[in-house]
Amino acid sequence: MGIIGSQLKPFATTSYKDGAFVEVTDKDVLGKWAVFFFYPADFTFVCPTELEDLADKYDELKAMGVEVYAVSTDTHFSHKAWHDSSPAISKIKYHMLGDQNHVISNNFNTLREGVGLADRGTFVVDPAGVLQLVEVTPEGVGRNAAELVRKIKAAKYWQEHPGQVCPAKWEEGAETLAPSIDLVGKI
Template identity: 75%
Template sequence: MSLIGTELKPFTAQAYKDGKFVTVTDADVRGRWAVFFFYPADFTFVCPTELEDVADNHDTFARMGVDIYSVSTDTHFSHKAWHDASPAIGKIRFAMLGDPTHALARNFNVLREGQGLADRGTFVVDPDGVIQLMEVTSEGVGRNAMELLRKIKAAQYIRANPGQVCPAKWEEGAETLAPSLDLVGKI
């Protein structure tokens, strides 16, 4: 079942961020763009490459008004240990949410029941708490922060410009489309 257009469900999670343990709730997310970046587990293989890629682009996400929340079913304690042990994960400045009860993974339909792990899922939530983008890949397929940034720019553009849509390979500043009867069969 697609979560596109659905509202973020209530949650409370413990997180590791900026050298501290913090509580993050759905209320904290509202009012800004947010990315929930699920990954299977700490201390694994593809996950640190993805998280490092997002961390390397953290300033760009921040300039766009986007908060990042990485999430795995590990605890916030495990996130701290991984942050302290790994140079790649040590770059992270965004909240690393623990989900040992699997509530968030279930809310986003990415929990692998029976395994206790989350699928590799990315969800972009708008300031109203509505899911605008989602992508779920198999465990061996890593994600790309630059492509995520492009998609968020498109989502922000169409939110700010009702009646416009962004075609394939759209980049910021490129031409958009205004769907109409005149365009049917002409593209």
């Protein structure tokens, strides 16, 4: 996976969510928009800042019909311990998937060879399980949840309005473009 238009691959794992361990499979993801938010490891430095930022946007994402799955190669037990001990991580209400067998990280082609940790990758799949958005940053560069929300709104708009595309910095409610021969060279 990792290429726009590719299909979500099978997986089964345990998540820590809302104080419980929950089994999650690829079939649970289908039927709604989903964010797979890979990060290198629990109990680290940039990761909690990103995960907290995403937690602050989770209600907005849920209202948009989007579920979030944070993924690292740690276990669900480690996710619980981190959730219980970190003020930033304790805000998380979305799934924290354990990927100690590296199936999900390999499915999304985000596992660092020879290291056993996932890259900082964000993957958005649509309700049919088709990959629509990809962002991968190096370990020292954190992501912005507000920009992720903007991109998901644009992807949803684009899918729901055939013949329309969202230009740079598009925000919900702004004008879109209708590509045609008449626009060639005029933008």
